[in-house]
Amino acid sequence: MNKLKKVGLTALAGSLVASSVYAGELSVSGSWGLTYSSEDSDEVTGNPWSMGDSVTFSGSGETDQGWAIGVSYELDGGTYDDYKLTLDTGEDTGKLTFSGASVGSSGLKAFSNQVPNAAEAVYGSMDSSNDNGVVGGGSTTGSWGYDVTMGSIGISAYYAPEAADGATTGNDNSIHIKYSGLVDGLDVGVGVGEKGDTQDEETIWAKYVWDSLTFGYQRSKIDYTAAATGDEEADHIGVSMAVNDNISVSIGRQTVDMGGSTATDEQSTGVSASYTMGSMTIKGHANQTDDGDGTSGKNDKSKGLSLSFSF
Secondary structure, eight states: HOOOOOOOOHHHHHHHHHHHHHHHEEEEEEEEEEEEEOEEEEEEEOOOOOOOOOEEEEEEEEOTTEEEEEEEEETTTTEEEEEEEEEOOTTTTOOEEEEEEHHHHHHHHOOOGSSSSSOOOOTTOOOOOOOTTOOOSOTTTTEEEEEEEEEEEEEEEEOOTTTTTTTSSOOOEEEEEEESSSSTTTEEEEEEEEEEETTEEEEEEEEEEEEEEEEEEEEEEEEEEEEEEEEEEEEEEEEEEOOSSSSEEEEEEEEEOOOSSSOOOOEEEEEEEEETTTTTTEEEEEEEEESGGGGGOOOOOEEEEEEEEEE
16 A cells, blocks of 8 residues: 555656646756957056856746746846746737846837947947936836737837835836838837936937848937936937848947037947857957047047857
8 A cells, every 4th residue: 555655646746747847948048258358548458358157047838828928037147137027928918027137128128229230339338427328227126018019010118116226216117119010121119218207218210121231220318307417319320231141240320419518429439240150159349439428538449359159
């Protein structure tokens, strides 16, 4: 009898494990990554070499209703800093995302920069204390995202409850609408949002793909509540070209009107390139910002090269 009980319990445990594995799966992904970064002559670069130190754990499954569920955690430098839950109920009803931390999934966060680049945005890697005219501010901790596509229209919304990041009061929220039904290859979008009670944001953009070329333009505006902080209006333009299936290059320029009677326009330019073959990717960029933060003569340069293998 005892032997029969042991056999029965073993079989039951095996069926439960099998059912659990069948319902969903958990995978780990990462990359072999090496980066070289160089600052301009008036800054101390220090050791320019660094390596990637993150892996991502991803789980997926399906509910009895046929909804796709997912979870992911990024372990970065020994700390979980990007993690989220997703619930995709299908094309008609959309996808819901909850960001535990550091995941800007929807709203203006997902469309903060629609200008094409092969490796790095022209304002990337710059020393700046402002928003560079880039929208999508607000907390990513305990925030919600919702995305749905209806024909040629895509709607993306974001919401973070009051003081979710502990730095602002008032709710962080934004909504964005994308339309792709005007001309083949052309996408346009518009969005508005609020970062608590500190700033209002808006953006409008267009991106057009013609053969191997992709053209992009985006105009964004940030209005700050504080009278002492100058509002920002940015015009960002760029083009990328797929030289072949493996090589892409890009060039871009952004001008930010920093507001205020004494501020100078901040101007950023940059070129970048990428090469992909199988699991290997090589990326490089060279950026320059003049009159950063609206301060005349505050110039900055950045160059970078990275090599990675995904697995």
